Amino acid sequence: MTDKPKLFGTNGIRGIPGKDYTLEFIIEISQAIGTFFKKGPILVGYDGRNSSPTLAKAVVSGLLSVGLDVYEAGLVPTPALQFAVRTLNYNGGVMVTASHNPPQYNGVKVMGADGVEVSRQQETQIENIYYTRRFKEADWKTVGEAYSETKAIQTYIQGISKQIDADAIKRRSFKIVVDTGNGAQGVAAPYLLEELGCKVISLNGQVDGDFPGRGAEPTPETLKDLGEAVKATGADLGVGYDGDGDRSVFCDEKGVVHWGDRTGALLTDHILSKNPGGKVVTTVSTSSVIDYVAEKHGSKVLRTKVGSVDVSRAMIEKKAVFGLEENGGCCYAPHISTRDGAMTTALMLSFLAKQRRPLSKLLTSLPSYYQRKEKVECPPDKVRTAMKTLESKATGRVERTDGLKIWSGKKSWILIRPSGTEPVIRVFGEAESKAELAKLFDKYLPVLKKVC
Ligand code: MG
Numbered sequence: 001m002t003d004k005p006k007l008f009g010t011n012g013i014r015g016i017p018g019k020d021y022t023l024e025f026i027i028e029i030s031q032a033i034g035t036f037f038k039k040g041p042i043l044v045g046y047d048g049r050n051s052s053p054t055l056a057k058a059v060v061s062g063l064l065s066v067g068l069d070v071y072e073a074g075l076v077p078t079p080a081l082q083f084a085v086r087t088l089n090y091n092g093g094v095m096v097t098a099s100h101n102p103p104q105y106n107g108v109k110v111m112g113a114d115g116v117e118v119s120r121q122q123e124t125q126i127e128n129i130y131y132t133r134r135f136k137e138a139d140w141k142t143v144g145e146a147y148s149e150t151k152a153i154q155t156y157i158q159g160i161s162k163q164i165d166a167d168a169i170k171r172r173s174f175k176i177v178v179d180t181g182n183g184a185q186g187v188a189a190p191y192l193l194e195e196l197g198c199k200v201i202s203l204n205g206q207v208d209g210d211f212p213g214r215g216a217e218p219t220p221e222t223l224k225d226l227g228e229a230v231k232a233t234g235a236d237l238g239v240g241y242d243g244d245g246d247r248s249v250f251c252d253e254k255g256v257v258h259w260g261d262r263t264g265a266l267l268t269d270h271i272l273s274k275n276p277g278g279k280v281v282t283t284v285s286t287s288s289v290i291d292y293v294a295e296k297h298g299s300k301v302l303r304t305k306v307g308s309v310d311v312s313r314a315m316i317e318k319k320a321v322f323g324l325e326e327n328g329g330c331c332y333a334p335h336i337s338t339r340d341g342a343m344t345t346a347l348m349l350s351f352l353a354k355q356r357r358p359l360s361k362l363l364t365s366l367p368s369y370y371q372r373k374e375k376v377e378c379p380p381d382k383v384r385t386a387m388k389t390l391e392s393k394a395t396g397r398v399e400r401t402d403g404l405k406i407w408s409g410k411k412s413w414i415l416i417r418p419s420g421t422e423p424v425i426r427v428f429g430e431a432e433s434k435a436e437l438a439k440l441f442d443k444y445l446p447v448l449k450k451v452c
Pocket of ligand 1 (some may be wrong): 095099100
């Protein structure tokens with residue numbers, strides 16, 4: 001099937017409905033998904049996007065038409081659907097979502113019986129079924145039946161509560177500002193936090209497919225209001241989620257919003273203190289601060305390609321306890337090896353409950369590295385030459401897990417990686433000193449710009 005375009009991107013099938021794909025396509029890809037699963041029941045859920053209920057109906061139709069029974073969970077965060085698939089014994093799940101993308105986008109994610117996104121190989125199998133139209137056939141007697149699943153959110157909240165010392169958190173009566181960004185965590189996270197005895201102040205709490213508050217992506221730039229609200233209310237912590245609630249970005253008590261590699265390093269420390277020697281999985285682009293923390297506990301950090309599916313699948317294969325990305329996606333294996341914004345928040349509270357110092361102080365205990373991000377526009381036909389040229393100029397250790405990661409000494413590196421979604425090559429570097437970082441960029445960036 002190499003001549004046919006790939007349908008699955010970094011994280012499921014995505015695009016603008018009505019422009020990039022038709023409703024018919026969603027029905028047919030769902031027939032392919034149903035044929036791949038062979039048997040039901042399958043759990044279907046959706047995020048708060050305007051097109052989600054319509055697309056979910058098409059998914060349900062496609063699955064029923066190939067003879068599988070379907071349960072509809074309605075509006076749920078992606079991690080709630082994933083946890084419910086595994087815990088309530090479904091044979092698979094389909095989530096209608098475009099995660100943090102702008103409001104006009106939507107798509108589907110496919111989960112196996114373990115609740116984790118299907119592997120890259122399984123995505124190709126589904127694509128092959130779709131392109132060869134080898135759909136399982138069901139006649140009027142064998143079409144599936146549709147039911148509703150009303151326990152997904154309750155099951156999810158209870159599952160998270162079981163993983164932490166809820167009493168220790170309750171004793172601290174934390175005040176927390178929660179910015180669900182009009183996204184799907186609005187139906188779960190605030191309720192979990194109230195159960196944990198927190199005083200919850202909600203921002204952009206109403207689920208709204210236009211994401212009018214601050215858009216669907218949580219970053220230090222989009223979470224400025226969260227920082228202000230934390231300062232104004234004297235809260236202990238702030239947290240912002242993405243549109244489907246699997247990523248969480250934290251804000252300290254001073255109103256400063258931090259990227260996920262630094263807060264993730266504190267969580268790594270917390271989790272490894274209870275699981276010494278446990279394995280941690282992250283991507284090639286995450287800061288070396290994770291390695292610094294893991295070394296303290298005699299643990300190994302395994303690195304994958306950029307993409308949460310790669311992190312989750314590597315966690316399962318290597319029996320890792322924790323997985324993380326710098327964008328705020330964290331996976332805690334004792335709960336489920338997929339990204340989960342609410343589980344991560346509960347872990348952060350669990351960590352803070354054991355500390356006497358506030359989050360801003362705890363973050364200063366980590367080593368600081370200088371980082372720089374660039375992107376260079378590069379037409380698809382020049383990408384190969386660009387990467388080959390860079391490789392020929394590379395001095396020092398080179399890793400090829402995803403693009404080229406070129407090391408200079410033990411702690412400085414530059415990662416040059418073609419984007420999976422745009423005609424650009426991403427360049428990301430980290431070093432212990434400003435001068436060392438500049439040296440890396442001065443050496444490789446002009447080479448790249450010249451070829452592209
Ligand atoms: Mg997401």
